Amino acid sequence: MSAIEKMNDADGIAGDAPTAPIEAGGMTVPRWLQALVPIAMLVLLLVVWQAYVTIANVPHYILPSPVRIWQAFVEDHEMLLHSLVITLQTTFLALAIALVTGVALAILMAQSRWIELALFPYAVILQVTPIVAIAPLILIYTSTTNQALLICAWIVAFFPVLSNTSQGLHSTDHNLLNLFELYRASRWQTLWLLRLPNALPYFLAGLRIAGGLALIAAVVAEFAAGTPGADAGLAFRLIEAQHRLNIPRLFAALVLLSVTGVAIFAATSLLSHLLLRRWHESAVRREN
Amino acid sequence: MNTAIQSTEMPRRPDVRSGQPLVSLRGVSKVFSNGTLALKDMSLDVGRGEFVSLLGPSGCGKSTALRIIAGLGEPTSGTIEWPADAARDASGNPDREIGFVFQEPTLMPWATVAANVWLPLRLKGVSRRAANERIAETLRMVGLESFANAYPRELSGGMKMRVSIARALITEPKLLLMDEPFAALDEITRFRLNNDLLHLWEKFGWTVIFVTHSVFESVYLSERIVVMAARPGRVFRDMKVDAPYPREEEFRTSVVYNENCRRVSDTLHEAMGAHPH
Numbered sequence: 001m002s003a004i005e006k007m008n009d010a011d012g013i014a015g016d017a018p019t020a021p022i023e024a025g026g027m028t029v030p031r032w033l034q035a036l037v038p039i040a041m042l043v044l045l046l047v048v049w050q051a052y053v054t055i056a057n058v059p060h061y062i063l064p065s066p067v068r069i070w071q072a073f074v075e076d077h078e079m080l081l082h083s084l085v086i087t088l089q090t091t092f093l094a095l096a097i098a099l100v101t102g103v104a105l106a107i108l109m110a111q112s113r114w115i116e117l118a119l120f121p122y123a124v125i126l127q128v129t130p131i132v133a134i135a136p137l138i139l140i141y142t143s144t145t146n147q148a149l150l151i152c153a154w155i156v157a158f159f160p161v162l163s164n165t166s167q168g169l170h171s172t173d174h175n176l177l178n179l180f181e182l183y184r185a186s187r188w189q190t191l192w193l194l195r196l197p198n199a200l201p202y203f204l205a206g207l208r209i210a211g212g213l214a215l216i217a218a219v220v221a222e223f224a225a226g227t228p229g230a231d232a233g234l235a236f237r238l239i240e241a242q243h244r245l246n247i248p249r250l251f252a253a254l255v256l257l258s259v260t261g262v263a264i265f266a267a268t269s270l271l272s273h274l275l276l277r278r279w280h281e282s283a284v285r286r287e288n
Numbered sequence: 289m290n291t292a293i294q295s296t297e298m299p300r301r302p303d304v305r306s307g308q309p310l311v312s313l314r315g316v317s318k319v320f321s322n323g324t325l326a327l328k329d330m331s332l333d334v335g336r337g338e339f340v341s342l343l344g345p346s347g348c349g350k351s352t353a354l355r356i357i358a359g360l361g362e363p364t365s366g367t368i369e370w371p372a373d374a375a376r377d378a379s380g381n382p383d384r385e386i387g388f389v390f391q392e393p394t395l396m397p398w399a400t401v402a403a404n405v406w407l408p409l410r411l412k413g414v415s416r417r418a419a420n421e422r423i424a425e426t427l428r429m430v431g432l433e434s435f436a437n438a439y440p441r442e443l444s445g446g447m448k449m450r451v452s453i454a455r456a457l458i459t460e461p462k463l464l465l466m467d468e469p470f471a472a473l474d475e476i477t478r479f480r481l482n483n484d485l486l487h488l489w490e491k492f493g494w495t496v497i498f499v500t501h502s503v504f505e506s507v508y509l510s511e512r513i514v515v516m517a518a519r520p521g522r523v524f525r526d527m528k529v530d531a532p533y534p535r536e537e538e539f540r541t542s543v544v545y546n547e548n549c550r551r552v553s554d555t556l557h558e559a560m561g562a563h564p565h
Contacts, residue, residue: 176394179394182360183411193410193411197396278398278439279439280397
């Protein structure tokens, strides 16, 4: 067909942008430097810390040096890692339940305005009530501490998933909805092929928040409801170390917790990037 | 229609001018929920194979009329009539065999070009494997065969609109409804898409109802222009464009084109000055 040349319109195809260096104050920062700067900063911080503790002769029960913290970790790593696994079990199980229930409820609420009106206020109430305040009550109602911890962490992680997914399901392009109607798509087809894919970026943003919150909530719940013993979580180790004035171990537990939080955030961000990189603006590198 | 231009290799316009209209509006009115009378007593016959433009200022109900024809929203009063021999769907409603092109490309950003074009067939239960050949063929029609695996965001505005047109065409509709499809495009791209649309129409002979607010676009494309007036939205005048097809770029600068533009433009101004009694 001569009429339609294989033309690409004026601005043509955008193509995959190469890894573009970021701009910083008018200068372009090469990629290797982007990775190096935070690491150098961390090393500098540790060196200064170590030097200060050594020179000023700060006692380790006030502020342990980085080396001392490392030693504490090596010494107690079995106990600490075991506690970390306990806390992570609560975190991930609660997160998994939050994802399933959050998405399910969001879908349910998207089906009918009535259901949404009836249920959404309770989700909000659950969210805004401080978890430490509900924890004692939950402890009374559950038969094991683990269940109580799980419920606490679930309550906190559940809301961002619900509210983001709900927002995503509602913000479907009206013309696309018209198009589906025009082709007589079933409710199920519209949900599966249009509303859910459209809600994916929103859901993933919710997941990133929920991942971090689940860990925080698990730790807070352990503080509020956790019990000592062989299967105590990381929060209990923190309190225990504080009571025993074992400040290096307290620091070690704290660092472990932070690293875990960062790792969860990194993992959910990576998942989000992998799922959205082909099509969503948030994951697409901008090139001007 | 100039019969002399019927080319040899094209299976041209099989059911053109069989006398019976493809779709008829009978006294169609539409009142929005806020009380606005968007469309008042509109009657219109669109013949098979016709290229009709609905031309008018914003608020004249041209898009509303198009949506009602598409079955998106019921008219408040009046009826839409389809020929008695139209295929029926499972629930007994006329299977309207419509393709609709919106003002925006309205593509699913998470799906590739091919998957977007597949959508209408997919909703009818046709598997990707079974649809592949038709997807490729339809993309070839709009000149995008090499972009099947691209994502919408990688395409320019004109290319996205081509995908949107391909999606409307893949079901081989009898009636193509276009709601200001090229309004957001630059002039060069718009002209090119105008030409391509005309060539496809001449080749396949669907019926086209084309909504636009451009006098020049409507005269270039259509056989017939329905000029509409606003407040309330209604048909003001039904005009013929007396110029043979095929119309190519030279037509844009021809005397006939200019005369028609002036005539339609005058009518449009009249419509915009006219108030109902």
